[in-house]
Amino acid sequence: MDQSGRCRIFIGESRALLRLALPVWVGQLAFSAAGVVDTLMSGRVGTVDLAGVGMGASTWAPVLFGMTGLLLGVSPMVAQLAGGGKKEVIADVVHHGLLLALMAGLSVALLLQCMGPVLRFMGTPDSVITVTLLYLRGLGLGVPAMAGYLVLKCFSEAMGDTRPQMLISLFGLGCNVCLNFLFIYGGAGIPAMGGAGCGWASGLTFWIMFIGMAVYLMRARAFRSLRWVRRPRFRRAPLEELVRLGGPISLTLFMEASIFGCIILFIGGLGSTVVAGHQVAMNFSGLIYTIPLSIATAITVRVGQATGRMSLHDAMNAAWTGMGLALVVAACTLTVTFLLRHMIVAVYVPDPAVRAMAADLLILGALYQLSDAVMTASLGALRGFRDTAVPMRLTFLAYWGIAMPLGYTLGMTDWLVPRMGAAGFWISLITGLSLAALMLLLRLLRVRKKHIHRFLQ
Structure with missing residues (x-):
């Protein structure tokens, strides 16, 4: 194929992906922006509230990612069925996905209520633990939704x-802001809960988003034709297939997110300023991460549908x-993060010490x-091929x-270099x-290569 042909394919596929x-990006941005709003609003209450909300969010994040990964098996299964023209089976996948969601949501909600001993074991200050536990209590009520x-x-x-989740996420962001004011003040x-009220606002917002998405999919003609709103017929095999696909994705996302959660637990004993600075830098980095994540979601759908039609x-x-x-987007966001890091952290928090800490960490975050x-x-591509077990390993x-071992060595010990604190963990993230x-x-x-042989058979 000549160069112009490759160019046309690239442009056409780029349009389809975008x-x-x-x-998806707007929806994820709205969801992440809710975390930014929580950080901003709790930071205005006080440094202890900001650290408590940051600790709660870092505790919740790996659990959320793990739960999300378990349910992501729905996406490649539905995409391949749609691409292969087997739409009559899609409703069955959705029903078993919802059953799995109910079981996972209740389990996670219970887990979040038991984090007190873990926080105390990590040496987190009592004042921060109080805010964190109240935050997680409210958040847990919305996890099944x-x-x-x-x-x-x-x-x-x-x-x-992909438009429904965008609109519902934007609406959820607005609800979260209003509910934050109500629960914080x-x-x-x-009663006024301070920064911990952000957790209760988020829990209620989750229910609003779930109901909104369910109503849309029940009323939209394209989804009604799939007859997914009917009495489910639960069987063991589809549930096992979802777990087989989603289980490794869950562990993959959990391992990634739990590193960030463990970092803040390790540095929790270094003081509220270090924790707050790390939280600001991590929050903005998470906001940037929504861009490649949205592209990966599109890749999964496109690859899944293509493999469905062989x-x-x-x-x-x-x-x-x-x-x-x-990669193009990452090059742009890297440049913006590096050049505007001081302006970025100034939006989050007024404390000069927290700003200086966060700005230094954003240099590493850009890398x-x-x-x-x-x-x-x-x-994203591997999930479209339904290849999830090996990527997990x-x-x-x-x-x-x-x-993680490198981060602990650099950040908390003097074994290789003088203890670097939070920066040592961020260097290990770049390596990992x-x-x-x-x-x-x-x-x-x-x-x-494997699929070349499969499709030729």
């Missing part, structure tokens, strides 16, 4: 309609084009964005075999993400 990815919302979101995205018979050529075009887009883009895009090696990106890219090439 049509899917842009609404968030799990159900994630299943319906995957269902909608895999069918190629009190009113309408609700077209490896289309699947790999989606994978490589998506990775190129993610891992290229590796993060390759890693995330590769994972590779990310475990990168995150927990290398990054870069290694994960390389291994997952090689895995994608191996899966491509």
Whole structure:
């Protein structure tokens, strides 16, 4: 194929990916912006409230990612069924996904109520623990609704309609801001909870989002035709298939997110300023991460639909084009983060010491964005191929075999260099993400070769 032909394919695939990815990005941005709002509003109450909310959010994040990953098996299954023209089976996948969501949501809600001993073991100050536990108590009430919302979101995205989750996420952001004011400062018979009120506001917002998505999918003609609103017929096999696909994704996301959670637990004993500065830098980095994550979601859908119709050529075009887009975006966000880091942290918090800490950490945060883009895009493509078990093992090696031990060594000990605190952990993140990106890219090439033989049989 000549250069102009490749260019046309790249442009055409880029448009298709962006049509899917842009609404997903806006929705994820709105969801992440809720975390930014929590950080901003709790930071205005006080440093202890900011540290407590940051500790709660860091405790909740790995659990959320793990639960999300477990339910993400819905997406490649629905995408491949849609691509292969087997739409009559899709409702069955959705029903079993909702059943799995209910079980996972209740389990996570219970887990969040038992974090007190863990926080005390990590040496977190009592004043911060009080805020964190109250935050998690309110958040836990909305976890089952968030799990159900994630299943319906995957269902909608895999069918190629990413706009509903965008609109509902934007509406949820508005609700979260209003509810934050109510629970933080009190009113309408609700006592003032300070920064911990953010957790109660989030829990209620999760229910609003779940109900909104369910109503849309019940009323939209394209989804009504799938007859997914009917009496479910639960069986063991579809549930096992969802767990087989989603289980490794869950562990992959949990391992990634738990590193960030463990870091803040380790540095919790270094004082509120260090924790707050780390939280500001981590919050903004999470906001940037929504961009490659949305592209990866689009890659999963496009690759899944292409493999459903047995077209490896289309699947790999989606994978490589998506990775190129993610790298271009990462180069831009890296530059913006580095040049504007002082202005960014000034928006979050007025404390000069927290600002200085956060600005230094954002330099390191900018460096891992290229590796993060390759890693995330590769994972998106591999999920479209329904390859999830091997990526889980590779990310475990990168995150927990290398990054976490290195981070503890650099950040909390004097074994290699004088103790670096939070910066040592961020350096280890760069190392772990870069290694994960390389291994997952090689895995994608191996899966491509495997599917060449499969499609030729």
